[in-house]
Amino acid sequence: MSHASVLKAAQMRAAEQAAFDRGVDPYALMECAGKAVAQIIWRAGHRRDLLVLCGPGNNGGDGFVVARLLRERGVPVRVAALSESGTDSARRARAAWDGPVEDVMTTAPATQVVDALFGIGLSRGLDGAVAQRLGALVESAVASYAVDLPSGVGTDCGTLLSDVPRFGVTIALGAWKPAHLLQPAAERCGRLVLAPLHIPLASQVERLVAPGLTVPAVTAHKYSRGLVAVIGGGMAGASLLASEAAARSGAGAVRRLAVDGPAGGLHAIIDRHVAQPEALASELDDQRIAALLVGPGLGLGADARARLEAALESGHPMVIDADALTLLAEEHMPSIPSGAILTPHEGEFGRMFGQLSGSKIDRARAAANRSGAIIVYKGADSVVAAPDGRVAVAVGASSWLSTAGTGDVLAGLAAGRLAVTGDPFRAACQAVWLHGDAARRCRPAFVADDLLDALPAAIAARL
Ligand SMILES: NC(=O)C1=CN([C@@H]2O[C@H](COP(=O)(O)OP(=O)(O)OC[C@H]3O[C@@H](n4cnc5c(N)ncnc54)[C@H](OP(=O)(O)O)[C@@H]3O)[C@@H](O)[C@H]2O)[C@@H](O)CC1
Numbered sequence: 001m002s003h004a005s006v007l008k009a010a011q012m013r014a015a016e017q018a019a020f021d022r023g024v025d026p027y028a029l030m031e032c033a034g035k036a037v038a039q040i041i042w043r044a045g046h047r048r049d050l051l052v053l054c055g056p057g058n059n060g061g062d063g064f065v066v067a068r069l070l071r072e073r074g075v076p077v078r079v080a081a082l083s084e085s086g087t088d089s090a091r092r093a094r095a096a097w098d099g100p101v102e103d104v105m106t107t108a109p110a111t112q113v114v115d116a117l118f119g120i121g122l123s124r125g126l127d128g129a130v131a132q133r134l135g136a137l138v139e140s141a142v143a144s145y146a147v148d149l150p151s152g153v154g155t156d157c158g159t160l161l162s163d164v165p166r167f168g169v170t171i172a173l174g175a176w177k178p179a180h181l182l183q184p185a186a187e188r189c190g191r192l193v194l195a196p197l198h199i200p201l202a203s204q205v206e207r208l209v210a211p212g213l214t215v216p217a218v219t220a221h222k223y224s225r226g227l228v229a230v231i232g233g234g235m236a237g238a239s240l241l242a243s244e245a246a247a248r249s250g251a252g253a254v255r256r257l258a259v260d261g262p263a264g265g266l267h268a269i270i271d272r273h274v275a276q277p278e279a280l281a282s283e284l285d286d287q288r289i290a291a292l293l294v295g296p297g298l299g300l301g302a303d304a305r306a307r308l309e310a311a312l313e314s315g316h317p318m319v320i321d322a323d324a325l326t327l328l329a330e331e332h333m334p335s336i337p338s339g340a341i342l343t344p345h346e347g348e349f350g351r352m353f354g355q356l357s358g359s360k361i362d363r364a365r366a367a368a369n370r371s372g373a374i375i376v377y378k379g380a381d382s383v384v385a386a387p388d389g390r391v392a393v394a395v396g397a398s399s400w401l402s403t404a405g406t407g408d409v410l411a412g413l414a415a416g417r418l419a420v421t422g423d424p425f426r427a428a429c430q431a432v433w434l435h436g437d438a439a440r441r442c443r444p445a446f447v448a449d450d451l452l453d454a455l456p457a458a459i460a461a462r463l
């Protein structure tokens, strides 16, 4: 089992059922979950008074186990329930709790609050009064923990089905669920902790994990490390940011194929003037190009369209971003080369793929499947999807990234890592990770240029 696996509710239930079919006792699994949660709370909260809110299902059952185990450790624990317990395991867990059970709606606040109201079984939003009560108890607590999921989030899509407070810690049971990673639910989870359930789980969807990078081979030279070509356009700044990101990504050499004159970028980047189509064609006719980036600052006119067509026809491994995505969304463009990396933000995604159904993960997957390309569906919860179904979801990106030019940096990074690895899915995942890590290393209110300076440290941390 991967500690990065992301499972929908039905997949989680199927994994649990498979374990039960092999002879695992359902109540033993609940005890295992409750023990793991209690351990995490004990380490964080010690003996401070604690209130466990229990719902009618197995999430509530976990809550009763947590309450019992923490009281055995000397924590002053109170329990409040919404109703009677409705499953065999939950009834057993409740029977093993020999303290009083208060009413969620009238119980007094506590220093620590545990939300064991609803987990993956939530089928609709909480009643308004219950949601309000949960919010008040969480907000008045010093420490708050959600068992498996904050009550009120849609497990598979990450939407809020009713008002959900922001928790300090969410303890995911067995595997991550989409709601732990997708906005707006992810932001309500607070710090994420995974409690293993020791049952086999498999998923093509994973949380993006830190990549392992390698130093260049002793025999490396600039072309063996990967030559990146970046096609420029009317807006020089965008292709300069992308070129510098590619140059700082670990690639061996970067050429900016620009229509403007020298624009004052890094001396290490070779600027080639390609205002005429023949000049661009001649530059692209170089088999040493290991990755080609088109889109940042490209423009949307006829010249831009011609440059994009030349790029698509060149046959080089590609990253397609920004204006090139908008052009592709229009009619009469050549088809997207299979294995290309596309990096749309929400608006570009909508223009390219229209209204797709399902969660952001589902939509990214459908787009990858339809286009044959690696999709980096950007935003506060960036999703990388491959046509073969693999998905990596990034979590915890700095919201300071929402500033002009950071997408150009990501596109350049993706092209650089594509040139280094030759593997588009891996390259896209590495780029998203390094981009997020560089942002974490920057001070608040950073600008896209600052990310470039933070890239070497982000790379060094992964060697
Ligand atoms: N499977 C296992 O053995 C293990 C599972 N584990 C734990 O179990 C959790 C899943 O448990 P679960 O399937 O019982 O669902 P749960 O989230 O407790 O809620 C279902 C109940 O809530 C009700 N209900 C739903 N929405 C409602 C609403 N808005 N307002 C009011 N009621 C609402 C719903 O009723 P209904 O929809 O039928 O009306 C049903 O009664 C999982 O997240 C993990 O914590 C671990 O212990 C490991 C072992």
Ligand SMILES: Nc1ncnc2c1ncn2[C@@H]1O[C@H](COP(=O)(O)OP(=O)(O)O)[C@@H](O)[C@H]1O
Residues within 6 Å of the ligand: 322, 345, 378, 379, 380, 381, 382, 397, 398, 399, 400, 401, 402, 403, 404, 405, 406, 407, 408, 409, 410, 435
């Ligand atoms: N609120 C946010 N939280 C975290 N990351 C964000 C947020 N908004 C944008 N980003 C990231 O910042 C980058 C912005 O890219 P993009 O929208 O293409 O901007 P630009 O075109 O100005 O370069 C993407 O990598 C995206 O994932």
Ligand SMILES: [K+]
Residues within 6 Å of the ligand: 059, 115, 116, 117, 118, 119, 146, 147, 148, 149, 150, 151
């Ligand atoms: K919960």
